[in-house]
Amino acid sequence: MGNFNNHIRPISYHKTEASLLHSVDCVILGFLQDELKVLLIRFPYQPFKGHWSLIGGFVNADTDIDATARITVERMTNLENVYMEQVHTFGNIKRVPSERVITTCYYALISVEPTLNILSKEYEATWHSLDKLPPLVYDHEQMVKAAVVKLREKVRRQPIGFELLPKKFTMSQLLKLYESILGRNLDKRNFNKKIQSMDLLEKLEEKDTENSKRGAYYYQFEVEKYNQLLSNGYLFDL
Amino acid sequence: MGNFNNHIRPISYHKTEASLLHSVDCVILGFLQDELKVLLIRFPYQPFKGHWSLIGGFVNADTDIDATARITVERMTNLENVYMEQVHTFGNIKRVPSERVITTCYYALISVEPTLNILSKEYEATWHSLDKLPPLVYDHEQMVKAAVVKLREKVRRQPIGFELLPKKFTMSQLLKLYESILGRNLDKRNFNKKIQSMDLLEKLEEKDTENSKRGAYYYQFEVEKYNQLLSNGYLFDL
DNA sequence: GCAAAAGTGTTGGCATTACACCCATGG
């Protein structure tokens, strides 16, 4: 496998059809310094060598495209079970000037903890603020935008924001996360009220004393409780 | 072009990558007999010859994927400027048993008027209710479901429902359309109130007297008015 | 003692829902 003549077509009533390169690109999102950021690498090939780029990889004949995206992300981050969603497939002829490549874009949400060290070296992977992105190769800017739009819609109807936080987090972290994703300020009291009323978080004894003198209680998302509510017809809605 | 060895790759640092078949499938939706329906054809190839299927086509090296989808729909319906949205890309290895094909699914919204005659012959294209779909080839049932979910979300935030109606339509047609898309009954008075308050429809002098003795006023969607409101920050929201 | 973040309730306005009767007409 890996060779472009190797795709399987035993029956091949489609012998005459064109065969094309297909890749995946991943918008890896993380929450750092109270802000949603995207992980970019230095593009390794000419003529765009050194430009910033999303992380991607080609789809080969014996791998599902979702799996290709997952492998791409996991190889880069050394994480497993990363939350991913397909965003859109970009298929214009000229999107990659040098050749025809169809690319399916995904986003991945990762919790930034011990991660950074592992990934940083190979391609100079670094986090970039969404509101001051450097120029990216090909149509990768479009991809980032599309991913954020999709995340913004999804985050209000499903409790996926927690994927971006450590297991234990404070209310103000959660607030700032949502503010950053939605791109606007939220009222602290109204936000807390709404979250609390959902009854999806467990309040822990422990406090975070790093970011404030008084200390803020840690909370934890309870997946099981959510699944139970879900099966009773509950809809997360923020 | 059209031959699978013809894709352009002058630089080809990706010579060693696999080249795959890529197709599009289109969920063509129409509103008939007060119901949202999908247009299906009889699949023309063995071993699924005669089974019901979506309308599709292969992507060749010199056509954008969006254009491929559009051409597919327009060839089948003899319509132009059909409203289309990309839904999802299905890329599992085994989704087509006989060979690896990655398929991008689109939905198309068409207004069913003079259409039917033109398309019916070639592949026995016929309209099917969404709640009693026959078995479909491959993963086409999944595609239909995904398309309807996407439409359901979109139709509440953008005035695309009108794409499914003739230029002139009555309020009860519009109501039934939304009921059918959203899959639940809506209150006639509340619905009218909301629609009227948007101020996007022009009430015509003319009445539809076919479906009722008293006659119901025709309305028309005013695209320009909508665009103007849009540019002032207005958000359609139903 | 002060700076910095945490925590906590109430109110008014708006939007959504629920609900029922008369009208016009063709047959």
Next chain:
DNA sequence: CCATGGGTGTAATGCCAACACTTTTGC
């Protein structure tokens, strides 16, 4: 004259947005 779909208003409710002060503690 009656059956069928068309057209219309009001009241109750719940939801969301706006808003400010006290607490804790490290420095």
